[in-house]
Amino acid sequence: MTEVVLQTRGISKAFGAVQASTEISLDLRAGEIHALIGPNGAGKSTLIKQIAGNLAPDSGTVQFLGRDVTGLGTVARARMGLGRTFQISALAMEHTVLQNAVLGALGARGGVFRFFRDVMRNRELTEVAMQALERVGLQDQAATRTAELSHGQRRQLEVAVALTLGPRAFLMDEPMAGLGAEGSKHLTGLLDGLRAEAPILLVEHDMDAVFALADRISVLVYGRVIATGTGPEIRANAEVRQAYLGAEDAA
Amino acid sequence: MKRERAINAAVVLAMLVVPLWAWMADEPFILTLATKVAILALAGVGLNIALGLGGLVSFGHAAFFGIGGYAMGILASHVQSYTPLMEWPLLIEGSKSMPVIWVVAMMASGLAALVIGALSLRTSGVYFIMITLAFGQMLYYFAISWSAYGGEDGLSIYVRNGFPGLNTLDPVQFLLLCYAVLGVVLFGAARLARSPFGLALSAARQSAARVETVGIAPYRVRLVAFAISGAVTGLAGALYADLNRFVSPTMFSWHTSGEIMVFVILGGVARLFGPVAGAALYILLEHLLGGVSDYWQIWLGLLLLAVVLFARGGLIGTLAGREVAHD
Ligand SMILES: Nc1ncnc2c1ncn2[C@@H]1O[C@H](COP(=O)(O)OP(=O)(O)OP(=O)(O)O)[C@@H](O)[C@H]1O
Numbered sequence: 205m206t207e208v209v210l211q212t213r214g215i216s217k218a219f220g221a222v223q224a225s226t227e228i229s230l231d232l233r234a235g236e237i238h239a240l241i242g243p244n245g246a247g248k249s250t251l252i253k254q255i256a257g258n259l260a261p262d263s264g265t266v267q268f269l270g271r272d273v274t275g276l277g278t279v280a281r282a283r284m285g286l287g288r289t290f291q292i293s294a295l296a297m298e299h300t301v302l303q304n305a306v307l308g309a310l311g312a313r314g315g316v317f318r319f320f321r322d323v324m325r326n327r328e329l330t331e332v333a334m335q336a337l338e339r340v341g342l343q344d345q346a347a348t349r350t351a352e353l354s355h356g357q358r359r360q361l362e363v364a365v366a367l368t369l370g371p372r373a374f375l376m377d378e379p380m381a382g383l384g385a386e387g388s389k390h391l392t393g394l395l396d397g398l399r400a401e402a403p404i405l406l407v408e409h410d411m412d413a414v415f416a417l418a419d420r421i422s423v424l425v426y427g428r429v430i431a432t433g434t435g436p437e438i439r440a441n442a443e444v445r446q447a448y449l450g451a452e453d454a455a
Numbered sequence: 456m457k458r459e460r461a462i463n464a465a466v467v468l469a470m471l472v473v474p475l476w477a478w479m480a481d482e483p484f485i486l487t488l489a490t491k492v493a494i495l496a497l498a499g500v501g502l503n504i505a506l507g508l509g510g511l512v513s514f515g516h517a518a519f520f521g522i523g524g525y526a527m528g529i530l531a532s533h534v535q536s537y538t539p540l541m542e543w544p545l546l547i548e549g550s551k552s553m554p555v556i557w558v559v560a561m562m563a564s565g566l567a568a569l570v571i572g573a574l575s576l577r578t579s580g581v582y583f584i585m586i587t588l589a590f591g592q593m594l595y596y597f598a599i600s601w602s603a604y605g606g607e608d609g610l611s612i613y614v615r616n617g618f619p620g621l622n623t624l625d626p627v628q629f630l631l632l633c634y635a636v637l638g639v640v641l642f643g644a645a646r647l648a649r650s651p652f653g654l655a656l657s658a659a660r661q662s663a664a665r666v667e668t669v670g671i672a673p674y675r676v677r678l679v680a681f682a683i684s685g686a687v688t689g690l691a692g693a694l695y696a697d698l699n700r701f702v703s704p705t706m707f708s709w710h711t712s713g714e715i716m717v718f719v720i721l722g723g724v725a726r727l728f729g730p731v732a733g734a735a736l737y738i739l740l741e742h743l744l745g746g747v748s749d750y751w752q753i754w755l756g757l758l759l760l761a762v763v764l765f766a767r768g769g770l771i772g773t774l775a776g777r778e779v780a781h782d
């Protein structure tokens with residue numbers, strides 16, 4: 205059996221009366237893309253936040269690289285090698301695209317508490333950053349202020365910053381949103397190759413991308429995983445068709 | 456960026472030409488004003504590291520200004536009264552040497568900033584403003600009640616402290632010394648803004664979640680920034696006390712915190728020369744309008760309102776246009 209990199213065990217989380225996660229157990233194995241799909245408000249982002257360490261689950265545990273990380277914060281999990289992109293871009297908007305990528309490289313390499321040398325002249329960092337920008341296709345925007353990027357480009361930058369970390373696993377929350385046909389195709393190609401470097405837990409609404417990429421798919425409805433399986437298995441699953449895919453499955 | 460450099464150069468030029476004129480025209484009062492501008496600007500440069508780069512709206516920087524001032528007052532008063540600072544467990548004498556006083560002032564205010572920051576940086580927004588204000592006021596009342604060092608009346612130091620190789624009693628030499636300190640600190644602040652630390656600090660201001668996600672703890676970065684910021688403002692406090700040859704609890708009062716913040720906002724938040732331009736403008740207004748009316752601060756208030764509403768970048772920001780993130 206392939207190695208499990210990331211795993212949740214019986215995670216539950218309630219916001220008042222809203223049960224956003226109910227006993228969620230899923231795993232991410234080396235070399236795979238595991239897609240997490242579900243209707244709006246199903247609890248996908250909430251699950252990602254609990255795995256990344258932004259939110260503490262009410263019960264259940266998160267294991268990463270064979271370690272129980274439930275008690276660790278976001279920073280510690282990032283340092284262990286958890287790379288993450290946000291559904292709503294969290295970037296330094298006043299900084300340039302390159303500066304955002306350099307920040308990622310800086311975080312991964314350490315040495316934040318240096319006060320004198322120009323960080324943008326540090327070749328070690330800028331090279332890692334430029335490479336990441338090239339991979340997502342943002343190299344021409346390197347000197348652009350991040351606030352001036354389109355929504356899709358910000359998504360790409362999110363991915364690029366995650367790449368600079370050289371992480372052991374990726375959590376991506378809707379990286380394709382707002383990307384357009386051309387951009388989605390490019391990113392699909394990138395993620396396809398990326399799974400060999402580190403497995404990806406991918407939240408995505410773009411069903412074409414999901415079925416093209418995912419080794420396995422988990423379906424989340426009202427905070428509960430109702431099915432996990434390969435693309436064809438999920439397509440064939442009656443409960444899934446009823447609960448979620450029904451309307452879109454006409455084709 | 457180019458335009459901002461030209462404006463910075465103009466500010467430097469004005470700060471050199473005015474005293475030069477004052478010196479030739481034998482106007483010692485103007486020299487004192489220029490010295491005051493440099494020292495207050497230094498306090499603002501300190502605050503600007505926390506406020507401009509880090510987005511930490513500290514309303515308690517008077518605490519560090521005051522600690523710097525009292526570091527000078529306490530050290531010098533012991534020399535003045537021929538009593539050691541401490542006899543047991545080891546003998547520590549006072550000092551009338553500026554370099555010694557500066558180091559003590561920066562260490563004491565930096566340490567205080569570390570403690571105050573450690574407690575207040577767990578909050579944000581209005582709570583952060585209120586907690587820093589509260590710490591400042593605490594020290595204010597402490598200074599008032601500290602009778603060993605003058606209590607409410609403060610401490611007078613009869614002769615200005617010395618600096619090796621200079622005659623600090625000469626207003627021109629003291630002015631140049633203050634300019635030199637300001638220049639060195641400005642250089643350091645410019646480097647800091649572009650350093651790895653500066654990038655992490657300014658990114659944490661814009662998105663704490665981003666910084667966390669790349670494995671950097673915003674709290675630690677902000678805490679170190681707050682300590683550096685406090686130490687610089689503390690250095691300014693020591694110089695200010697030396698300029699007046701007097702320290703009093705007023706240095707700790709929240710008015711002082713407000714004034715330091717006004718320098719930064721008037722001149723331009725996060726602009727390297729913002730505090731310099733702001734302090735110069737403030738002293739100029741105080742000097743010009745203060746002669747016309749006792750209520751000159753009303754006009755200052757209106758000006759401040761105009762800056763906040765219509766010219767967010769302050770004097771430098773308005774003239775230089777929007778900041779272009781550095782290459
Ligand atoms: N901080 C919060 N406080 C209260 N309720 C919340 C909070 N965060 C999420 N919720 C609720 O939890 C449920 C799951 O939200 P979540 O954002 O995880 O959904 P999602 O699957 O990511 O949806 P989308 O596809 O729209 O991104 C929703 O009903 C949402 O309103």
Ligand SMILES: [Mg+2]
Nearest residue numbers: 248249250291
């Ligand atoms: Mg979501």
